[in-house]
Amino acid sequence: MKPEPNPRVWPGDIYQTFKAVGVKQVAYVPDAGHTQLISNCQSDPEMVAVSLTTEEEGIALLAGAWLGGQRGALLMQSSGVGNCINMLSVPLHCRMPLLMIVTMRGEWGEFNPWQLPMGQNTEKVLEAMGVYVQRATHPDEIGQIVNAGAQLAFNSNCVVAVLLSQRLLGFKDWSK
Amino acid sequence: MTEKKKGTLDRRQVMATVQAARGDALMVTGLGSTTYDAGTADHLNTFCLWGGMGAAAMTGLGLALAQPERRVLVMTGDGEMLMGIGAFATIGVQHPKNFALAVIDNEHYSETGMQATHTQRGVDLAQVAAACSFASTQTVYTEEELDAAIPKLFADEGPTLVVIKVNTQRYPMSIRLRDGARLKDRFRENLLGAAEAYY
Numbered sequence: 358m359k360p361e362p363n364p365r366v367w368p369g370d371i372y373q374t375f376k377a378v379g380v381k382q383v384a385y386v387p388d389a390g391h392t393q394l395i396s397n398c399q400s401d402p403e404m405v406a407v408s409l410t411t412e413e414e415g416i417a418l419l420a421g422a423w424l425g426g427q428r429g430a431l432l433m434q435s436s437g438v439g440n441c442i443n444m445l446s447v448p449l450h451c452r453m454p455l456l457m458i459v460t461m462r463g464e465w466g467e468f469n470p471w472q473l474p475m476g477q478n479t480e481k482v483l484e485a486m487g488v489y490v491q492r493a494t495h496p497d498e499i500g501q502i503v504n505a506g507a508q509l510a511f512n513s514n515c516v517v518a519v520l521l522s523q524r525l526l527g528f529k530d531w532s533k
Numbered sequence: 534m535t536e537k538k539k540g541t542l543d544r545r546q547v548m549a550t551v552q553a554a555r556g557d558a559l560m561v562t563g564l565g566s567t568t569y570d571a572g573t574a575d576h577l578n579t580f581c582l583w584g585g586m587g588a589a590a591m592t593g594l595g596l597a598l599a600q601p602e603r604r605v606l607v608m609t610g611d612g613e614m615l616m617g618i619g620a621f622a623t624i625g626v627q628h629p630k631n632f633a634l635a636v637i638d639n640e641h642y643s644e645t646g647m648q649a650t651h652t653q654r655g656v657d658l659a660q661v662a663a664a665c666s667f668a669s670t671q672t673v674y675t676e677e678e679l680d681a682a683i684p685k686l687f688a689d690e691g692p693t694l695v696v697i698k699v700n701t702q703r704y705p706m707s708i709r710l711r712d713g714a715r716l717k718d719r720f721r722e723n724l725l726g727a728a729e730a731y732y
Contacts, residue, residue, distance in 0.1 A: 421595025
């Protein structure tokens with residue numbers, strides 16, 4: 358995809374929130390919407406950025422991080438949520454905190470029809486598993502929502518997914 | 534494919550031998566027989582997964598990154614490892630020096646009716662890990678080889694993998710703590726102290 362004309366501010370808001378709440382391990386499967394955030398975390402000497410082969414690895418990684426006394430966050434695209442479902446048993450059964458930041462596909466102006474089945478059901482399957490879902494649709498609310506989600510996860514020992522609406526990434530005309 | 538040798542070691546004896554050498558190492562065990570084996574020697578520094586098949590190695594990685602001064606040993610079965618086989622690549626790339634992995638390989642899914650796993654049919658986990666940049670890998674078949682490998686699990690620069698070929702003997706389920714939340718709290722309290730574990 359071509360870069361956006363103006364740099365986005367909200368990935369920096371997420372990064373600053375990670376810093377403020379003490380996130381040390383950031384696991385990710387890349388998504389275009391997470392590019393800036395991944396780059397910020399990679400270049401932070403106080404964070405370890407862990408590239409995964411599949412998203413459920415990140416659930417297990419962050420369970421281990423928590424056992425060892427560190428906070429983490431898992432970055433993925435909505436398609437990756439489907440890969441995580443059974444692995445969510447670990448933090449859910451063990452009442453471990455888990456903070457996931459999910460960039461949405463398959464909704465606002467989607468150009469790839471293969472993204473629709475997972476994108477249209479991301480919220481439902483997460484909620485069916487007992488994950489607390491908090492959605493951000495406006496750029497200026499993202500930092501606050503991630504911060505509240507982090508508090509919910511780390512202080513209430515539960516699994517939280519912050520969904521970043523596809524609309525945040527802007528409409529791209531792929532029709533021609 | 535290498536020449537086919539049979540595992541003769543006894544899994545519970547392997548677990549006892551490894552446990553005797555663990556010192557202050559932190560351990561993660563995987564679903565299911567390896568967690569049962571570990572249950573025979575319940576330990577405050579062991580976290581036993583009884584779900585999330587495929588999670589063991591990656592849970593150990595997260596723990597190793599969080600506790601770089603401590604040795605972390607993951608013990609799991611061949612079926613559990615195969616489900617999370619991508620973890621070899623992720624761990625190889627991350628390259629934690631304090632991380633070791635022991636796969637107790639009986640070449641069967643023993644919880645579900647002794648169906649063959651891929652390791653019975655030519656898949657060599659040590660070679661997979663070597664190809665994924667592990668610092669050292671080996672497969673052991675005998676007590677002598679196991680005795681020689683154990684110091685590597687606890688001292689060699691990681692990430693290191695030892696595949697331990699065992700026979701197909703099955704044992705009764707021996708879980709001490711069924712509640713993962715309790716197990717997590719106990720592990721964290723012992724490692725971090727109550728003030729940090731519960732703050």
